[in-house]
Amino acid sequence: MVSRRTAKLVAIGVLAAGALVAESKKEYHFTVGSKAGVSVMNPYGSISVRPSSNNTVVVNAVLHSDRVEVDNNQNGNRVDIQSHLLAGADSDSGRVDYEVLVPADASITLHSSTGSLHAEKLHGDVTLEGPGATVDVRDVTDAHVHVKTMNGAVNLNNIQNGHVEVDSLSGEVTLTGVNGPLVQVVSTSGRINYIGDFGNSGEYRLTSHSGDIEATIPEWTSADVSARSVRGEVHDDIPLQPKTHNWFPIDKGRAFAGTMGRVAVSSTVVLRTFSGKIHLRKRSEQQ
């Protein structure tokens, strides 16, 4: 007689086999020219984009059930990929995970409600959106990087000469080695971390209504810095040359403003929060 334990194992095996059968893989290839546009719209699941070695777009999709399809369309130099949910699909059965290769100069638009969004080693514009999506972008140069999330964490790493705009409601935003003419983060309650040198003579604006803001920079940074927390505290580990004129009152403990480094090549840095804390921290040599 079959024991209950054996019956359970058989049942689990059948279920697992069923899941494996339902999962399927698709691969699509598209030939594109320079500066192609590629968009991937995926309600549930992750999207990862890396550079291809030639002028092709390769899409590898893992579909987690037969309740979702992948629609693909190429119109000239533009490729659109969309997960098409069929009747009865939910966040599990409607999930698709994408691995996408694109020419490094392609502009990409990625959208996922709940999955992770990742892009690396590109120099075309990058737009990533999704309410619960976690975002990871690294090694992008000379490009616009635009991110919109509700509560997903955002990590931007080594973005050089970028036009960076991050809008997040409550997710933590971390910028490491990010510089460019414009670097802007707006958050309602998320914490903002900046680790870098405020380089490129750019405009850096980090604002969070109730989240804390911490910037860790080397002592040799050249920047015109102003920080203000209406209800919170500010801390400054780096001596600044005080400015003779400020348009807002410098309440000790709630605001500071001044310059550091060489004024001629300095960036403008604005740190603002309503009730969070601001900390301008000196980077140690080990960091």
Added chain:
Amino acid sequence: MNCVELQQSLAAVEDGSSKEQRAHLRTCPACSSLLEDLKRIVAEAGELQAADEPSPRVWNSIAIALRQEGLIRPQRPPVPSFSARWGWARWLVPAAAASLLVLGVYLHQQSLPNQLAEHAAVAPVANPLGLDDDDLMQEVANNPPAMKPEFEENLRRVNESIRDAQSLVDESPNDPEARRALMDAYQQKSMLFEMAMDRSLP
């Protein structure tokens, strides 16, 4: 029921399934064809991708024009849900989001020094289309269930940020940062509307 009456009755029973409608449709090829066309439009409208849609500014312009012509009222009609069967009201949400953004930009522009005094009290919080937070949460119901508390919490926080920023503007009307904070807060709420209307969802 004649053809005119049938077309008027579609506002109440849009799929032509009432007894009177079916009786007329059996004898009128023109109305049958019209109904089929309407059903096809509704079905295909649901297939539109976000990329096919004009920007929210376009919808905002349309909404403004419709209001000016008196075809829609500022206050939202008492429909039970955004996802009503014809679903047309859903199109007003991006317009509302755009309106919030326009409002924020408008407030920001008032920070020009020579206009500060006369515009210090400008802070219309009311949504011009009458869409409110309840509408937003109805849209959220179309998202994964786990997202609902996240939307609720973020809506609470962004409303709090608007109140705080507004209080700053009230306290210091000459402070351009206060107005910018208010604009940012409205932009964040606008973004929340957009995300609730996530077009890639079913």
